[in-house]
Amino acid sequence: MAREAGLEVFSEEELEPFEEYPEGFLPAQGSETLPRTLYATIPTIASFRQMLSLWRAHQRDETAPNGAAPWWEVFDLLLELRPWGPEDRLGEDARTIIEDRLAFTPDDDQISIEFEIWPTESAAKRKKWREEVELRVASRAGTILDRSSISETGFVYEALLVELPCMAVREMLANPNDINGLASIEGIQFILPQTIGQALPNGSDKAEDDNALQGTFDENAPIRVALLDGTPVAAHRALDGGVVIEDLHDLVPLSPVSQRYHATAMASLILRGDLQADGAPLTDTRLISVPVLIDQESGAETAGNRLFVDIVHTTLMQLIGTDEPVAPDIFVVNFSIGVRDGHFAGRISALARLMDWWAATEGLLFVVSAGNVGSLVLSRTTTTAVENADVTSRRMNIRGAMRNTIFNRTLLAPSEAMNVLTVGALSLDLTHHASPQQAGIFKLEDDGEFVPQVTSAVGLGLKRSIKPDLLEAGGCLEVRARPYGHDVKLCSVDRSSRTGLVTASPPGQNAIQKSRGTSPAAALVTRSLLRAAESLTGEGGPYEGRELTRFQNALLTRALAVNAARWPQDAIDLYEEERARLGKNQHLRAKEEVCRYFGHGYLNNLLMCESPEGGVTLVGLGKIRKDGAQIFRMPVPPSLSGEKLPRSMRVTLAWFSPVDTSRAQYRLAALKAATINEPNDEDDGNWGFDMKSDGLDENIIKRGSVWSKRLKNRVQTIPEFDEGANIPIRVECRDASGGGLSPDDDISYAIVVTLQVETEVQFDIHQEVEQELRVRLS
Known part of the structure; x- marks a missing residue:
């Protein structure tokens, strides 16, 4: 209107x-x-x-x-009408962070502030407003450190990074309504603390590894993955031949080799996995590393004189967005970086918007770590009580504490992005570490449990969408309980040689370290995506011998990852606990609470590359438009007809939705699948095998740009099918924004369907379906 x-x-x-x-x-x-x-x-x-x-x-x-x-x-729809003012431009969250950064800083020192200009399509307006900001900054003895002006169809970003005397910033905070002040400039949308991307080392002291590594990298293999991080030690024997460093921003000389922990660990996990549990090199790809952070002893951080959104955008432009791209074959970008103090509070960050735009426009799949959050305070208890408590009691106290501090433990930007694959961390090692624990250090879970790290940031995402998308092993996290007044603070043990994922480390060619957190979990997911892509086109794969496009690889592997995620028993237990806590008729909220921590579940890597035992996985690709529909026909294994067998089915759709930040309904395209054949048919919801929903409700799975439904029936007889029967799976697309989706936009998507008999049988479902598909294609 x-x-x-x-x-x-x-x-x-x-x-x-x-x-x-x-x-x-x-x-x-x-x-x-x-x-x-x-x-x-405006x-x-x-x-x-x-x-x-x-x-x-x-x-x-x-x-x-x-x-x-x-x-x-x-x-008729408004409660109040007023001009956008200082209280809107300088929000409470931004004000608090700026005040924290100002604390104990002399007035004559400098502090960096970002000014985001309104993203109008009018370049003239943006230029006028930018120049007005520059004049007022200069009048306060400030300096312009960086400018960014990005104007793409579907994404506009105009911003300034300025350095101001602390006194000038204190004056702005004290009197934001000053008509001649910085916060009163008409063209400013937001005043923000500098966006600082960071990646913490979070590893143990380095050690030498004498074990022989499996295989080498093919130096002629295509580059299919980009690592945006600090600078890795490319000459390390675990990485040699597999990593190409492209120093697009002249940051490599600023990173001492001895401090290149984070990027080296991420490259190691992507290319070889845990060096002790796995170690096998990827055979069909190499990795391009573009440093966007500067490594230092305390971790890797963005350059102090650059706008981070601009660095990421220019990086992607040079990698794939020019007539002579640096890495035209990449389809996945590993981004194990979080924005300091950038907790998601309902408003999507500019960095997340940028990633959503690149995904929808170019088909890039970003794998983003959910972020690591700090210590947790347990109220009204003692260190002795915490250390001596049984695992169940301790966990109940921890969950209560996390609920009460949920606003401080939310996703770190840009992991709230709609079109990315957001990864949380399980407190889980991939190798057994038998070294004795030190006094006062303990785990928060029993051996064999699949529990998120207490430091792994939690969801939900934009519009209460499922975030994180899934969890992967992030190394076993140990903690210390420290007195904190009348309470106890749980602090993670960040440097330990007992637990963690085993990765390459600087500075030498043989050094290793232990890594923990959401960053290594994201790197392992990236590795799984690359291996899945290889299996899709490799020998025996559904696209054997074909060259898939970037969009196709990204969407298929994203769908396979979510389809292969499973709620562990610990997630199911949490659901039952939440139902009991919340009371009657609150099953939806209880499942949302589980999704905050577990997303779609723990990634089962094998199910991304092969069908499950006693089952079959089918994949497909398509394009669809607003209000359109396409039907995929899944062959019914003849041996199942009329049998009383426990069975399950999973149907997953993945797409990159176009987005529009000028709309409350940011996501434009929503897809779903139904078991109907013709437009006038009704969806009975049992998918032809007399099954019902088992897992997340429709009201939850419909919110993002992945739709994944799980069904099950353990006791009833399968209906009888005629020979050659199939199940129609109808994919539908609707406008989720109330008018923003163009009827001329093609929405590319991938579909993955897994049908499984959950008991031992004498027949092979996979072979029967494969034979039926051969008959159709002949």
Whole structure:
């Protein structure tokens, strides 16, 4: 309606309702509800005055003047009309972070601040507003460190990174409404602390590895994966021949070789996995490393004089976006980087928007670590009580503490992005470590349990979508319990040689380290994606001998990963606990709570590359448009007809949705699958095998850009099928934004279906389906 009234809508944000406030949290001014929708527009001053006059007339219940009826339709939806002001540009979260960075800093020192300009498509407006910011910064003895102006179809970003005297920033915070102040500039959308991407070493002291490594890398293999991180030690014997470093931003000389921990570990895990549990090199790909961070003793960080969003965008442009791309064959980007203090609070970050745009436009699959969060405070207890508690009691206390501090443990940007694969970490090693534990150090889980690391950031994502998408082993996390006033603080043991994933390490060619956290978990998922892509086109694969496009590789492997994720028993136990805690008729919220920690589940790597025992996995590709539908026909194994067998089925769709930040419904395209044949048929929901939903509800799986439904029946007889029968799986596409999706947009997608008999049988379902498909193709 706002557009029909002639406004250029820059952003429309739908704020999520709070169903349960954590301990100690109350809405502002005692309100019981929070505003749901904010329309942000910037008309001219004259047009705003006219609009304000109309608004006042509407508030007096006057009839709309001639030609103003569209305005009355807009006003009927509004609670308040006011210009975008300092309190909007300088939000409470940003203010708090800036104040923390200012603490104990002299007035004459400098601090870096980012100014994001309204993302209008008008280059002239953006230039005018940028120049006004530059003038006011100069008047306060500030310096422009970096500028970014990105104007692509579907993504606009205009920003300045400035260095200001601390006194000037303190004045802005103290009096944001000053008409001549920085926060009152019309063209500013947000004033933010500098976006600092960081990757912590989180490893043990290095040691020498005398074990022989399996195989070598093919130096002529295509480059299919990009690592955006610090600088790896490419000459390490675990990486030699598999890594190409492209120093697009002149950062390599700034990273001492002895400090190149993080990128070296990530490259090692991608190319060889855990060096003790696996160690086999990828045979069909090499890795290109583009340093976007500077390695130092405390970890890797972004350059202090650059806008991180601009660094990432220019990196991707040079890799695949020019007429002479540096790495045209890449389809997956490993991004084990989190933004410091960048906790997701409902508003998607510019970096996440950038990744969503690249995914939808170019078919890049970003694998992003969910982020690592800090220590956890357990209230009203003692270190002795915590150390001596049994695992069940300790876990109940930890879950309560995490619920009460949920706003400080949310996803770190850019892992909230809709089109990326967000990875959380299980407290799990891939090799057995038998060294004795030191006094005061303990694990939070029993051996064999699949529990998220207590430091792994939790979801949900944008519009309560499932985030993280899945979990992977992130190394066994040990903790110490330390007194904290009348409470206890659980602190992770970051440097330990007892636990963790075994990776390459600087500085020498044989050094190894132990790595823990969401970063190594994401790297292992990237490795699984690359191996799955190889199996798709390799001998015996469904696309044997074919060269898949970037979009096809990205979507197929993304769908396979989610389809291969399983809730472990610990997730099911958590669901039952949440149902008991929340009370009757709260099963949906209970499942959402499980998704915060487990997403779709723990990744079963074998199921990405082969069918399960007693089952078959089918994959497919397609393109679809708004309100369109396509039908895939899954052959029915003849031996199943009329048999009383426990069976399960999983159907997963993955697509890269176009996005529009000017709409509250940021995601434009929503896909789903149904068991119907013709448009007038009804979906009975049992998928032809008399099965019902087992796992996540439709209301949860429909929110993101992956749709994955699981069904099961353990006791009833399978219906009888005629020879040559098949199950129609109808893929449908709708506009999820209320008008933003063009009917001319092709939405590429992948579908993965797994049918499994969960008992030993004398026949081979995989072979029967394969034979039926051969008959169809002949």
